[in-house]
Amino acid sequence: MFIEMSSPDASWHIVKDVEPGATGDQWRWTKQNPSLKILAVTTQNLKLSVDFSLWDVAFRQTGPVELTFLVNGKTLDKIRYTTPGQKHFEKPIPPEWLTTDVESIVSISIDKLYTAPEDGVKFGFILSRIGFVR
Amino acid sequence: MRAVLAILFGASFTVVTAWSIGAILLRKLSLALYRVEERLFAFMLGSACLSAIIFALAALKLVRRGVLLALGILVIGYAFYSGAHRPKGHEFPALPRRWKWVFAAAFSFFTVLYFINALAPEVSPDGMAYHLGEVAKYARAHGFVRITTNLYGNLSQGIELLFLHAFLFGKHSAAALVHYSFLLCLAFLMLAYGRRIGHPGVGVAGAVFLYASPVVGIDGTIAYNDVAVAAIAFALFYLLQIWDQERGANLLVPIGILTGFAFATKYTAFVAVPYALGFIAWKQWRARQAVFRPVLATAALALVFIAPWLLKNWIWVDNPFSPFANRLFPNPYVHVSFEEDYRRMEQTYGLTSRWQIPWQVTVKGDILAGFFGPLFLLTPLALLALRQRAGRQLWLAALIFGLPFYANVGARFLIPAAPFVSLALALTFANVESLLLVLALAHAISCWPRVETRYCGSTAWRLYEIPYKAALRIEAEQAFISRRSVQYNETQLIERLVPSGERVFSFGQMTDAYSRHEILVSFQAAFNQVVTDILWTPIFNSFQPTRLLTFRFSPRQLRAVRVVQTERARDVQWGVSELRVLDGANEVPRLPGWRLRAHPNPWDVQMAFDNSPVTRWRSWQLAEPGMFIQVDFGQAQELDAVVVECSDEGYQTKIKLEGLDPQGKWASILNQPVETSRPTRVNLRRAASEELKARGIHYILVEKNDFRSEDFQVYAGLWGMKCIGEWNSAGWLYHIE
Structure with missing residues (x-):
């Protein structure tokens, strides 16, 4: 199951820390710990796949950031990004972490937040799509 | 307007046909009754007979408008021709003037409220779902249809068959009006009873107490059957009281008919049988007269009205008392677990304490679905009526017809006892007439919808408007129902x-x-x-076959194996998703010659041998020692393991393995399987x-x-x-x- 932020159903999958977007938006800003519920069609040979961006303006303020990818509360990986721009993350998930009856909770936590100078609102990164792929 | 006329015709034609049958019967029996009693008992008895006639027609698939019209015209014509329509009895002494006014005032206001609600499109949950749901099916099929996927179709449906008569001419609202006619009849019967015992004020007050009660009002104006049960119970009580005074053998005929009709109307009214037979036996014994003959005659007549329902169920769903007594009559149509869960649920309705019941059934009405009005908080005072003979008789009937309330604490299950309590309460104040008068008026006022709003729960089940536009079909029927019911x-x-x-x-x-x-x-x-x-x-992991219980043993020849339950579970069923037999590393292929058995629920055993992870054989009752699932290979088969795939739900259960050797002897093979888990890997949706x-x-x-x-x-x-x-x-x- 793969969630496109442009999908009309995307909001249903959001658990927390993803900004509500308008219908048709290709991406959404996140806060510090964006979490989504995503159903695994199978538990075997699945990878977590995430397409996201680190905005260069934000990056100039925060500097390198560390993202932690979690599946059902278990840390799948922790990666330090030293450049801004579009990123792709993909990594196999141990089958025993997943179930097919209910959605798994996928979270990404970012260590440093960007603070918008105009209004002081804090943002994490820009999420485009996230889900499980074979 | 044509729709309204059809409704009124459907309901009145049913009522008049029933009344005519009853009038003819009463005339043949030559009973000494007061005029008003003759009219009221004629309707009650005729309803029982008409219901039985429709049962026969439904069994023969002859329930057609033409047949019912012919039958009705014939019966009504004969009643007029024979003069049965003219009562022969004496009139009661005139009602005291002030009681006449009290009755007229309370009765007329509530009759407007009730009649218009009954005439409005049917929107009651159970009426729309099954009371009339089954009726609509019968109407389409011109008679009974075998229903195995809706247990409500197996309940006795004596009143629903009268609904069917009305439905064919006037659809849903005609059926509701037929039920309302029982409420009218009941109120007048109570009034007549008061006059017969020499307390017309008690009759008036008792009738007002009951008639104005909100739960009686709503139930009696929809296609339910509780008020009809109350009317039958009260008519039976009334006739027994007359029989006790007169001992006329002919009175046992209407008594027997109404005893049977009570059961035919609702299972919970089976208490009418021990009540009537016990009453007759006791009175005969006390009078040192023959007991056996009158009791047998009454029982035989009652059986005529009871037996068809039992037989129908026995033939069609293997259980005469379906949907109950499923342990006694195991069948593939209703699970034991359903019956037990249903009983448990109906005994509580989500109450946190039984002490909530008095307040709920009198004032709040939001948890127990309805209330009788604050007046009934005085019910304990009605015990003072025990000083009088009539009071003792009323209380005896109240207790007996109130018994089903212990099995189902919904307020409407008290309706059959309510006429007796109402009269007992009125009897308590019989000697303080002005107080009784005030109580009757106060009750009527407190039960008017706009007044109730001030004290009852916001979701209490009650009538709260006079939907005259919908009743007259000025507002379209569909639009009205659509506003009231999501399910519609x-x-x-x-x-x-x-x-x-x-x-x-x-x-x-x-x-x-x-x-x-x-x-x-x-x-x-x-x-x-x-x-x-x-x-x-697919959506509850605990239902999935993630638990493997393996019995591995030295290779041997066996003709059959069975997995036996050895534990009595507190609150779980036993289930087997798949049972596999292994010879070495390979599963023994399942063959057409295999004979599968299970106890209980043998009908679903195939689901443990179908290789589907979403189906399973279940006991559908709490796991207990002696349950088993068995496979007979038809010949000796070499094997060394049996694997039982099941879900986590069965954590309280324990199983052992038994085998049938080639000599035909069962022996225990292993008492304990090895347990492993196997998570579900694929989506099962x-x-x-x-x-x-x-x-x-x-x-x-x-x-x-x-x-x-x-x-x-x-x-x-x-x-x-x-x-x-x-x-x-x-x-x-x-x-x-």
């Missing part, structure tokens, strides 16, 4: 979008009375519960949908409040379903592709 709108989705002849599965109760489709409601039959189990397996299709179900309706309803919405693709209709974000209709 969802049912209309089905009507619009599902092809004729297709069955639809629904987790919740729909409005079958307004549908031509067979709607399988998740809890209403064994088959439906199995379908629910299949649908829930589509597999579940395929199982539904295999069972002839291509459509399902999911409501917002159903468990995990959003799963169907979000993952329709994974289920292999397509949403083909939605109503107001409250219900979705899916087609299994």
